Amino acid sequence: MSDSEDRIDDPVVAAVVAELKHGPVPSLVVEDRVIGALNRDLKAHRVPSRLQSLARAAAIMLLVAGSVVATWLGSRRLVGSPEAIGPASQPVRFTLEASGLRRVAVVGDFNNWDPRATPMRRHGGTWDITLPLRPGRYRYSFVADDQRYLADPGRPPAGDDDFGTPTSVITVVN
Amino acid sequence: MALSSGLSEVSQTDAVLVQRALAGDQAAYAELMARHRRRLERYAWFLLGNREDAEEVLQDTFLRAFRGLDRCQEPSRVGTWMFRILVNRCRSRLAKVDLIERGATADAAFAVAPSEGESERGEWREEIERALKELTPDQREAFLLKHVEDFSYQEIESLTGAPASALRMRVLRACEGLRRRLREGSRDYV
Numbered sequence: 001m002s003d004s005e006d007r008i009d010d011p012v013v014a015a016v017v018a019e020l021k022h023g024p025v026p027s028l029v030v031e032d033r034v035i036g037a038l039n040r041d042l043k044a045h046r047v048p049s050r051l052q053s054l055a056r057a058a059a060i061m062l063l064v065a066g067s068v069v070a071t072w073l074g075s076r077r078l079v080g081s082p083e084a085i086g087p088a089s090q091p092v093r094f095t096l097e098a099s100g101l102r103r104v105a106v107v108g109d110f111n112n113w114d115p116r117a118t119p120m121r122r123h124g125g126t127w128d129i130t131l132p133l134r135p136g137r138y139r140y141s142f143v144a145d146d147q148r149y150l151a152d153p154g155r156p157p158a159g160d161d162d163f164g165t166p167t168s169v170i171t172v173v174n
Numbered sequence: 175m176a177l178s179s180g181l182s183e184v185s186q187t188d189a190v191l192v193q194r195a196l197a198g199d200q201a202a203y204a205e206l207m208a209r210h211r212r213r214l215e216r217y218a219w220f221l222l223g224n225r226e227d228a229e230e231v232l233q234d235t236f237l238r239a240f241r242g243l244d245r246c247q248e249p250s251r252v253g254t255w256m257f258r259i260l261v262n263r264c265r266s267r268l269a270k271v272d273l274i275e276r277g278a279t280a281d282a283a284f285a286v287a288p289s290e291g292e293s294e295r296g297e298w299r300e301e302i303e304r305a306l307k308e309l310t311p312d313q314r315e316a317f318l319l320k321h322v323e324d325f326s327y328q329e330i331e332s333l334t335g336a337p338a339s340a341l342r343m344r345v346l347r348a349c350e351g352l353r354r355r356l357r358e359g360s361r362d363y364v
Contacts, residue, residue: 008321012356013349016302020220020322023299028215028225030233031207035200037237113245149247162238162259163245164332 089132090172094140096152099125101144106131108140115143133172141167192249195240203243207236210253213323214260220318221264223307231263238263261319261333268311305355309348316341317348 008014094106104120104127111117120127120142127142139158142150151157151166158169188209194202214235218228239246239256246255306314319330320341327338334341 008349010349010353012353013321016305016352016356017321019299019302020216020318025212025216025219026225028211028219028229028232030229030236031204031211033233034207034236034240035204037233038200038203038240113242115244149245162262163242164255164258165245165247 088174089134090174091130092133092170092172093128093130094120094142094152095126095128095154096120096142096150097126098144098150101127103145105143105146106140107143109138110140115146133170135172135174137169137171139167139169141165188252189249192243192246192252196243203240206252210256213253214256217257217318217323218260218264220303220306220322221311221314222267223303227267231260231267235260235263257323258333261315264315265334301356302352305352308355309351310344312336313344313348313351316344317352320345 008017096104098104104122105115106118106120106129107113107115110131110133118129118131120129140152142152144150149165149167152168155168155170158167188206191202191206191209195206211232215228215232218232218235219225222228222231235256239252239259242259246252248255309317315334316330316336319325319333320327325333327341330336330341331338336344
């Protein structure tokens with residue numbers, strides 16, 4: 001950045017900048033509404049402890065049942081393969097060439113950006129996972145070792161990420 | 175790309191507050207909002223030109239920031255990260271609403287009533303706000319980020335996605351526009 005780019009020579013513009021920087025700005029009172037909305041979020045996601053126990057038991061039963069079914073179907077029906085998904089979904093493979101990492105997950109619009117939801121599998125220096133996605137536009141990133149967000153070098157960057165995360169975009173079509 | 179000016183001054187306390195907020199501590203997040211709101215509300219106010227829209231984008235920014243807080247890669251610079259979200263929210267807002275068409279309502283809401291003895295300054299302020307609104311949104315955005323919020327062109331490029339060459343041109347045009355409009359009748363205030 002050069003000094004000339006920062007200098008304002010014109011007195012009118014300099015006076016405008018001084019007024020905008022140092023003049024009064026009406027206070028926009030939003031904190032209470034934000035905290036109120038966050039409280040509603042918490043209440044909406046809060047599950048009574050008895051229901052939590054029931055949900056945990058149901059999850060374990062589903063896990064066991066899923067394992068039995070998966071064993072019966074054999075190894076050809078992998079998660080995300082065309083046989084295992086609904087007719088409207090398409091299998092989409094995500095891959096990342098990266099060595100020296102302990103864990104990689106894919107996060108995006110399809111899993112609420114939850115780093116625990118979709119861990120990828122390692123095959124040598126390649127991490128991959130295939131997911132069933134319905135047609136649409138999805139923004140996503142890879143999370144390396146629970147710390148770093150990485151864009152997918154094989155797909156275009158998403159220019160509209162609010163959070164500044166290195167983000168790629170994929171469009172799934174029918 | 176790292177942003178380094180103004181809000182982004184490294185603050186260990188911000189990082190601690192982010193950690194506490196991530197653990198569900200709303201008081202910590204309220205402190206973060208209070209700490210960074212002044213600059214955020216100034217930008218929203220001058221870019222959008224009316225209270226209703228400025229409050230809505232500021233509220234949306236704080237909510238999105240909280241919900242995406244685990245994606246803030248540099249918690250010690252959470253203020254700049256919030257600013258990035260605000261810039262995007264303002265852009266979306268401008269794309270949805272033709273704010274200029276709000277005319278008199280917006281003018282009334284935008285103006286800051288001068289206190290007694292400050293009427294001259296109040297007129298000057300109104301002149302400035304009118305002149306700002308006559309710029310294109312792109313010009314206003316670039317001018318505010320560059321000269322009021324003191325971001326470098328490299329940082330504005332990162333915030334907006336627009337190339338630095340285009341940003342320089344927008345700032346230049348904005349300065350010319352302000353100079354032309356304000357020289358016509360406001361010299362007494364300068």
